[in-house]
Amino acid sequence: MRLQIPLAITFLIGLFMAVQFFVPHEVFQYSFESLLAWVRIVGAFALVLGIGSLLRTHWDKIRRRRRDWPYSIVTIVSFLAMCVIGIGFGHEPGTVFYWVFENIQVPLDATMFSLLAFFIASAAFRTFRARSTEATLLLVAAVVVMLGRVPSALIVSFGDTAVGHYLHANMPDVSEWIMNFPTVAGKRGIIFGVALGAIATALRVILGIERSHLGGGGGGGQ
Amino acid sequence: MAETIPLEQVLGTWVAALLTLAIFSFLYRDNPVYKIAEHMFVGVSAGYGVVITWREAVIPDLIQPLLDPAAVDLAGPNYVVLIPGALGMLMFSRFFPRYDWLSRWPIAFVMGYSSGLAIPAAIQMQLLPQLHATLQPVWPAGEVTWWMALSNLLLFVGVLCTLAYFYFSREHKGALGVASRIGIFFLMVAFGAGFGQAVMARVSLLIGRVRFLYDDWWMTLVAPWFGGG
Incomplete structure (x- = not known):
């Protein structure tokens, strides 16, 4: 039961969220908005856990006089001051x-x-080396995009010469072309992979195949 | 000039300028002034998150529907919000080893919500628009230059080759090997361009901070003391 109930919750809520998208009825719309508010509320409690962990770490540091402990006082005081003035005023x-x-x-x-x-x-200065075709492409694309954003650097580099003016006039277009065609092609392939991966992972979570997120409770039996 | 500026703005500019200089002092070496600013940033950011969550989520979604329903256009108290409240409270069961399995319930709820939402979101916002943008005529009717047509073809071939690189169900040999190798080239150009953009975004932020220090702080508040500005 300790595992079955969470799996059932995930399945039912996940199924509803996937289905509601295709049913533009006001009941589904209302339920979607309510669940959104529910997630915000649960998220607020999760934030308390996170903040508790942060404060505990810094408090522990102060209590045990660990290295750089006085700076932890700055963190705690800043946090408390922000909370008091924000929540109070x-x-x-x-x-x-x-x-x-x-x-x-x-x-x-x-x-x-x-x-x-x-x-x-x-x-970049220390690691960018044109050792292979791939590394050269990466280096050239990065340099062209950077110079395309600040073409006046080319005038500074090449001086008031014909080459300087030619590069100054054309580098932004070359940079734009790199951003619009080869970069889009590479990124689009990644986006396809990410989207398909997200769908596959979401299905695995909803169907209870992927359950690593439920493994945190040390005292919980299976 | 400085006397016409409101006091809170003068104070704010001084505080912002000194904190900016404190962070920049790290460029010399790690030092106590930087560490103070760094720890202040952590504390203030955490406090900001708490206040925004309290005011934008807890009050309108949990407290007002229960205690002040008129404020959120409700005729009476909405006790249904006690369910997410109780789910949220179960998060704290982690502190009691005997009952920590209960903390799985709110996690399961959030995971179910996010997973269910991710499926249509990924299809509608990523998969279909990218597919639609890829499957376009290479040389559409109208005034399209040969260079544009070639670029469109390059884009189409680039997407196919990049996908070939991510196809791991077969060994990358023969035609698939060639396509995946070309896909790597497109990925490298994309990573390089992404890196270039990231650098320029940071440089842009740096210029913004330096301009703030020079215009808003030095020239407006400091230089007038020395007869400048």
């Missing part, structure tokens, strides 16, 4: 929560990701 534009979001979270997020520009470029 609203999250609309003009609130303190929104101010923190705009002036702390957004800049930190953007800067963190912008930092990757340096690491990606440095990793």
Whole structure:
């Protein structure tokens, strides 16, 4: 029973969700919206588990005075402050929560990701070598796409010459062509595979063939 | 110039600028200022997730239908929402080893929902549109240049060859081997272009941060102190 009931829940809900798509009746529409709200509610409880795990990790670090423990205080205080101002005083534009979001979270997020520009470029410089046909194609496609986005780099590289101006004028078109034809061909093959794989995996989950997601409970019998 | 800007905006720009510089300080080496900003980012992001979930999901989907039905256009309390509430509570059974098998129920519900939704979604949003876009005339009627027709043909052949590479039920020998090898070339071009785009997206973010530091912070708030701006 400990396994059968979850399998039955998955089967019934999965079957309903797959079928409701093809039945545009208001009862199905209402049920779909209700289930969507149900998933959001269950997701909220799952978030509590995740946040609990994060806090427990940092609290443990502080309690045991592990390496870099003072920074865990920053995480916990930031988290609690955000929760208090957001839950207590609203999250609309003009609130303190929104101010923190705009002036702390957004800049930190953007800067963190912008930092990757340096690491990606440095990793590419160290690893990109035209050792084989495949590696050469990858290298050339990447360089052309990058130069196509910033063609003025070609004027800087080649100077005020005919070659520089020719490349400056045509590189964006070449880059666009690469993006629209060979890249689309490669990506489309991957998308076909992903879509068919998603359908196959979803069917396996609904039919109870794939049940690894139910294996977490250490104390649960089969 | 700076005195016309509202105080909260001045404060916000200073905080954002100092945090931006704190993150950039990692380019020199790992340091305490970076670590403070990094840990603050984790805490603030987690708090943001909690607040948004509380205000956008828990209140309108669970609390208001029960305690304030008029706020969500209901005539009376909707006790049905107690079912997902109870399912969600079962998540916490993981903390009690004797009853942790109950935590499978909400997971089974979410997996059933996602799997059922994934089938029509994958067919309608991925499979059919891509199939439709692939099965187009190579040289359609109208003003199509030979170059465009050649590119369309290349696209069609590229998709077939890429699919041939992902066909693992037969050994890649003979015609299938040649097709799969050409498929690898298309994949490499796609990966290279994807990499180039990823780099440019990050560079674009970097330019945005540097422009913020220069325009919004340095030129607007700092330079006027020195008589500039």
